[in-house]
Amino acid sequence: VSGRACLGGYDHRSPELQATQKAKSDTTGIDKCWFEPESHSRTSSIPSCLPVSGRASLGGYDHRSPEVQATQKADTTGVDKCWWVAVLAFVMTTMESSSSRCSGFLMVGIMEQMNVDRGLASWPVSLIGSLIDCGGLLSGPLSELFTTVPVLVGGCVLAATGIIASAFAPNITWLTITLGAMHGLGLGIVITMLQVLISMYFERYRGAANGIMFAGSTASAFIFPHLLLFLGNTYGFRGSLLLFGAVLMNMVAVSIAFREPPWVRLQRINSRKGVERTQRLSLSTVQADDGTKVSAIEAVLRNIRSVLQCAMIYVLVITWLVFCYNYDIFFSTVVDFAMDKGVSLEDAVSFITYTSITDLVGRVILPILTDRGFLERSTLMALDYFLLGLCALSLPFCESHWTLLAACLGVALFLGCAITMQSVLMAQYLGLEKLAVGYTVLGAFCGPALLGKAPFVGFFRDDLGSYNEMFWVLGSLGFLVCVIWVLVSLVDKRRARKWQPDIAGSFNRPKT
Structure with missing residues (x-):
């Protein structure tokens, strides 16, 4: 066929030949009907997904499915460009690191308020650091079940609530649970999810983005020790803890601004299509729901096994x-x-x-x-x-x-x-x-x-x-x-x- 590819009515010629033919057809009116807008639906006898990396070799036309094309477009337009995510992570890390940077103030305040020795007073402060370092123990499985951002918000709520509850602690045991366990575990979840989000948005500049995020810990050392010292002198130790928890509640508002990148959401949707098909074939809704839960747990266990290997x-x-x-x-x-x-x-x-x-x-x-x-x-x-x-x-x-x-x-x-x-x-x-x-x-x-x-x-x-x-x-x-x-x-x-x-x-x- 002259000027037209014979496979399914598509024009599979090179872009240069197509442009030349288009220029000629503008004067003669030939083949104008073949230049259809890209939004029109087309049918073809060629398979929709060819085994080609990137584009099919026939004339440069992209024969991949719309989902694959959308994923590739997201990959090329968003990675290493969303620096606002690194800035938000910097703000979050500034607040997340505050209790660690103020550990001396907290320990002295606990000794004076609870009338205990250094050994007992060090337990809540030491527990904060230990639970921060192993915060991924809970955040990993939870993020597999509920995605990253909801887990981040939950960690912020837990961290701030732990500090506020510590203001009403009657003894050192209560303080160890609220300040050490609750607050420390919440901070561990927050910092782990922030690292995951930064890794989602950045690839080539991942080092710079993580550096900006962790710079918040250094900035915290210049802000919160002086703030807590002022609050302690003005309102006492318990009042300073209450106001400190109110300040950390701002982490919840900032965390809501985070979003998983579109290419990660598309990947998760595609991975769950198999589960959805299983649900349609189930005999009842209860069986479908049970199947979904089992699949989620199995996915977590499979990933853990893969990581251990x-x-x-x-x-x-x-x-x-x-x-x-x-x-x-x-x-x-x-x-x-x-x-x-x-x-x-x-x-x-x-x-x-x-x-x-x-x-x-x-x-x-x-x-x-x-x-x-x-x-x-x-x-x-x-x-x-x-x-x-x-x-x-x-x-x-x-x-x-x-x-x-x-x-x-x-x-x-x-x-x-x-x-x-x-x-x-x-x-x-x-x-x-x-x-x-x-x-x-x-x-x-x-x-x-x-x-x-x-x-x-x-x-x-x-x-x-x-x-x-x-x-x-x-x-x-x-x-x-x-x-x-x-x-x-x-x-x-x-x-x-x-x-x-x-x-x-x-x-x-x-x-x-």
């Missing part, structure tokens, strides 16, 4: 454990350690402000090196933990004020980079589908181990009488993680050399 989850668990011990212990003992070295109390307290600045630089700036392609992510992790271990090992040998400050600044810098890259690598190696469940597995492994932080510090400071040996152990653990990530980097490069697809050929080669 992934070797990288164990690398990520070890990395997270070493990070939590280094981060929590360093920032909780840096003032006491500096005073042991002869630094005055005023200068030792100023270390917290200085290290917060380098912590912010590590969270935001260093991950951009991987986003811009200067370093591979696994290579940056290996280099980061090597330098972290080096700085931690050097702390006991620092005798002057300035050398100790320089070593502390280095530790904070590389700890900031490590927390951002942990989230990035979780998404890279587990994928978005298993990311929430991956945090569940991470919390299950790390939760019990993180309860040993207090005895770990007490053994070195109280039994051995010095922090020096403790920092030697922490630095050695950093070197261990460095060696692990060097091996991961070598394995990744070896796999990349073995798997080199012919991208150009896959687009130019005709498909049959």
Whole structure:
């Protein structure tokens, strides 16, 4: 047929030939009826979904189903462009980190209000940190059942309610349940869901987006300690807790503004089509509902099994454990350690402000090196933990004020980079589908181990009488993680050399 493809009445010629023919037909009136608007429905004898990546090879026409086309369009128009999500996550993290940054105020207030010693007063504060670190234990399965945003809102409500209920606590047991368990678990759910949402919206610039989000923790250190101190002096400890909970209620309003990206929603809808077909074939509504519940639970269990079979989850668990011990212990003992070295109390307290600045630089700036392609992510992790271990090992040998400050600044810098890259690598190696469940597995492994932080510090400071040996152990653990990530980097490069697809050929080669 001249000027027309013979397959089902479609014009399968190249776009250049079509444009030339259109120009000719404008003067002659030939074949004008074949230039139909794209919104008109067309029927064709060609199969609607050809085994071609991207577009069918016949004249460049996209023969994929409308659902696949919509998913591809969403993938190309939304990923790495929704920076408002990172800004909202920054605001959420600023409020989420407030209780951790104000742990000293809370502990002193508990001792004075409840008239208890340091051991009992430390329980609610310690429980907050432990439950934050293993918040994915509940948020992963819940997000599989109710999606990400409702779980995020529920975590915000739980965190704020725990603080408000603590204002009415009659004893330390009540306070441990409300402030430690409820508030800590809510914060763990919030930070886990924020990391999942950031990973959904960003791929290439995932490091920068996570850095912006985690920068909220540093900003919180400059805002909430002064705010709580003012509230405590004005309204007392109980009144400050009540108003603090009211401030954290703003997390609920901000969390409602989040939305899952359209490509994730489409993927979830497509994955549930099989369940819907099963429901239509069921004999009754009750059987259909039961089938849906079983399918959801089976999906969670299947994802957990898949994550446990992934070797990288164990690398990520070890990395997270070493990070939590280094981060929590360093920032909780840096003032006491500096005073042991002869630094005055005023200068030792100023270390917290200085290290917060380098912590912010590590969270935001260093991950951009991987986003811009200067370093591979696994290579940056290996280099980061090597330098972290080096700085931690050097702390006991620092005798002057300035050398100790320089070593502390280095530790904070590389700890900031490590927390951002942990989230990035979780998404890279587990994928978005298993990311929430991956945090569940991470919390299950790390939760019990993180309860040993207090005895770990007490053994070195109280039994051995010095922090020096403790920092030697922490630095050695950093070197261990460095060696692990060097091996991961070598394995990744070896796999990349073995798997080199012919991208150009896959687009130019005709498909049959």
